[in-house]
Amino acid sequence: MARRRASQFLAGYCCSKSRSVVRRPPLCSQEPASISAPGLSHTHGKATSMFKPPLKLHWKLSSQTSCDIMQVHYSRTYGIHQRSFTSAAINIQRNPSFSKLNSDDICYFKSMLGDKNVVQDEDRLSAANVDWMRKYKGSSQLLLLPRNTEEVSKILRHCNSRRLAIVPQGGKTGLVGGSVPVYDEVIISLASMDKIISLDKGISPFTIQHSSFSVNGILICEAGCILENLNSFLANEGFIMPLDLGAKGSCQIGGNVSTNAGGLHFIRYGSLHGNILGLEVVLADGTVLDMLGTLRKDNTGYDLKHLFIGSEGSLGIVTKVSILTPPKLLSTNLALLACKDFLSCQKLLLEAKRELGEVISAFEFMDSGSMDMVLAHMDGVRNPFQSSLYDFYVLIETTGSDESYDKAKLEAFLLRSMEGGLILDGAVAQDINQASSFWQIREGMSEATVKAGAVYKYDLSLPVENFYDIVGEMRARLGEKAKVVGYGHLGDGNLHLNILTTQYDNNILAQIEPFVYEWTSTHRGSISAEHGLGLMKADKIHYSKSPETVQLMASIKKLLDPNGILNPYKVLPQSMLQ
Numbered sequence: 001m002a003r004r005r006a007s008q009f010l011a012g013y014c015c016s017k018s019r020s021v022v023r024r025p026p027l028c029s030q031e032p033a034s035i036s037a038p039g040l041s042h043t044h045g046k047a048t049s050m051f052k053p054p055l056k057l058h059w060k061l062s063s064q065t066s067c068d069i070m071q072v073h074y075s076r077t078y079g080i081h082q083r084s085f086t087s088a089a090i091n092i093q094r095n096p097s098f099s100k101l102n103s104d105d106i107c108y109f110k111s112m113l114g115d116k117n118v119v120q121d122e123d124r125l126s127a128a129n130v131d132w133m134r135k136y137k138g139s140s141q142l143l144l145l146p147r148n149t150e151e152v153s154k155i156l157r158h159c160n161s162r163r164l165a166i167v168p169q170g171g172k173t174g175l176v177g178g179s180v181p182v183y184d185e186v187i188i189s190l191a192s193m194d195k196i197i198s199l200d201k202g203i204s205p206f207t208i209q210h211s212s213f214s215v216n217g218i219l220i221c222e223a224g225c226i227l228e229n230l231n232s233f234l235a236n237e238g239f240i241m242p243l244d245l246g247a248k249g250s251c252q253i254g255g256n257v258s259t260n261a262g263g264l265h266f267i268r269y270g271s272l273h274g275n276i277l278g279l280e281v282v283l284a285d286g287t288v289l290d291m292l293g294t295l296r297k298d299n300t301g302y303d304l305k306h307l308f309i310g311s312e313g314s315l316g317i318v319t320k321v322s323i324l325t326p327p328k329l330l331s332t333n334l335a336l337l338a339c340k341d342f343l344s345c346q347k348l349l350l351e352a353k354r355e356l357g358e359v360i361s362a363f364e365f366m367d368s369g370s371m372d373m374v375l376a377h378m379d380g381v382r383n384p385f386q387s388s389l390y391d392f393y394v395l396i397e398t399t400g401s402d403e404s405y406d407k408a409k410l411e412a413f414l415l416r417s418m419e420g421g422l423i424l425d426g427a428v429a430q431d432i433n434q435a436s437s438f439w440q441i442r443e444g445m446s447e448a449t450v451k452a453g454a455v456y457k458y459d460l461s462l463p464v465e466n467f468y469d470i471v472g473e474m475r476a477r478l479g480e481k482a483k484v485v486g487y488g489h490l491g492d493g494n495l496h497l498n499i500l501t502t503q504y505d506n507n508i509l510a511q512i513e514p515f516v517y518e519w520t521s522t523h524r525g526s527i528s529a530e531h532g533l534g535l536m537k538a539d540k541i542h543y544s545k546s547p548e549t550v551q552l553m554a555s556i557k558k559l560l561d562p563n564g565i566l567n568p569y570k571v572l573p574q575s576m577l578q
């Protein structure tokens with residue numbers, strides 16, 4: 001790969017018109033289909049036809065692809081079976097203490113929710129029983145659609161007294177089987193609870209029943225609000241959500257909170273533990289816990305909301321959320337860069353933190369296998385570079401309030417990095433369409449892995465110095481049997497290790513696990529950085545948490561949900577709870 005001269009690299013965007021790039025246009029954006037791309041140093045003449053209008057990503061697979069995956073899975077792993085896992089290691093029996101639904105239960109739910117919110121229709125049930133990857137599948141006979149907290153409370157009170165297990169369901173975009181039933185759990189969908197209750201803008205706050213304080217950018221909404229809709233609403237008011245995910249078009253804020261989702265802007269805005277100001281949660285017995293505060297500081301007793309953030313619906317159902325929303329800044333810049341090795345990516349991160357500091361709003365990374373995969377499987381995603389593939393790519397987004405200063409700062413940083421050899425090639429988005437097309441590459445990764453065939457997914461937190469080693473070790477272990485790719489949130493030390501094969505195979509799985517968990521544990525990493533444990537890793541928690549810690553978690557679960565009806569078989573080993 002030829003090193004580019006820095007002057008070549010910078011020629012385009014230095015001379016280009018200064019335009020801020022705004023990510024993620026609202027739905028139905030009417031951006032022009034073609035653009036001139038003076039800023040893409042290696043895409044002159046190519047970009048105009050290359051970049052298409054932004055596509056919305058909803059993590060919905062075409063039925064053809066989905067069926068193929070299901071078929072492979074069913075026929076090769078379990079035959080026709082009500083449970084559908086990629087992992088033979090998951091071998092859980094239905095909890096015998098749970099009751100089976102009867103006609104009285106259905107009558108009760110219908111009288112309380114109305115017929116149309118008590119779903120027994122086969123098609124809708126089969127959609128609700130399976131996760132978006134079509135890897136995890138339950139056999140629930142009932143989907144309930146409560147419209148408010150009171151209805152959630154009544155459902156839980158009834159289910160608890162009858163010992164009917166339940167699974168709370170948001171947008172079903174999870175990757176660890178946490179949001180679908182394992183057996184016949186009643187599915188409680190929060191989709192109908194999608195009201196925005198208030199936004200305190202700090203100037204003329206709406207009336208908020210829980211607080212009369214006026215602090216900038218506090219949104220209160222119901223749990224079923226779709227993340228992207230919240231962001232669109234906030235954009236008009238001058239704010240943004242502190243959270244951004246590839247699945248934003250489908251995922252719901254209640255699910256985001258329950259899984260403590262991380263995503264693309266974590267490096268800037270941090271964890272939901274820091275951004276959630278309050279929650280309303282319904283406990284297993286129907287008790288409504290009103291913790292819907294809007295205060296930045298509140299040390300009165302234990303801060304119980306944190307128990308529910310990331311508990312994956314195993315301790316209670318989140319029904320309302322109060323969240324800090326940062327101001328929407330006007331200047332956004334996005335650069336897609338190619339690096340020769342992982343060490344360069346690491347150094348680039350260090351230098352970027354030093355030189356760009358807090359204006360960095362995303363620092364994403366992908367290896368050449370990931371790029372190759374997304375180009376092969378995602379329609380409309382194009383390689384913005386003329387060279388075939390580089391070994392590593394980094395996506396840096398900066399967001400600030402001073403357009404010319406931010407742009408000049410980023411340009412100077414890129415120039416220095418290129419001269420220092422950390423960057424081989426690069427492109428800076430010149431407008432919204434180019435920015436969207438860069439993000440499509442990164443945001444298309446997850447869907448591409450599923451379209452590529454059978455995929456084993458690992459979501460690891462690792463010290464940056466060991467971050468990429470596991471990819472090499474896994475390649476050495478698996479040889480030709482699988483394609484191993486790595487991408488993720490380098491700025492947060494979060495690697496998405498994806499192992500792609502043509503079909504799910506227990507021999508391959510045995511070569512991956514427990515090795516991947518042991519390796520992560522040895523390097524003092526986490527086996528669950530941002531996707532949760534769900535069903536996939538409930539019995540793997542000990543790789544990242546001490547026995548005493550897991551024991552305390554099990555005690556808390558038993559205290560809050562003595563009958564174990566909330567999202568059973570997930571998060572903690574079943575053996576500790578029955």
Ligand SMILES: O=C(O)CC[C@@H](O)C(=O)O
Nearest residue numbers: 246445446457488496498
């Ligand atoms: O599919 C994956 O492995 C990761 C999904 C998501 O967390 C992402 O960062 O794209």
Ligand SMILES: [Zn+2]
Nearest residue numbers: 263489496530
């Ligand atoms: Zn991620």
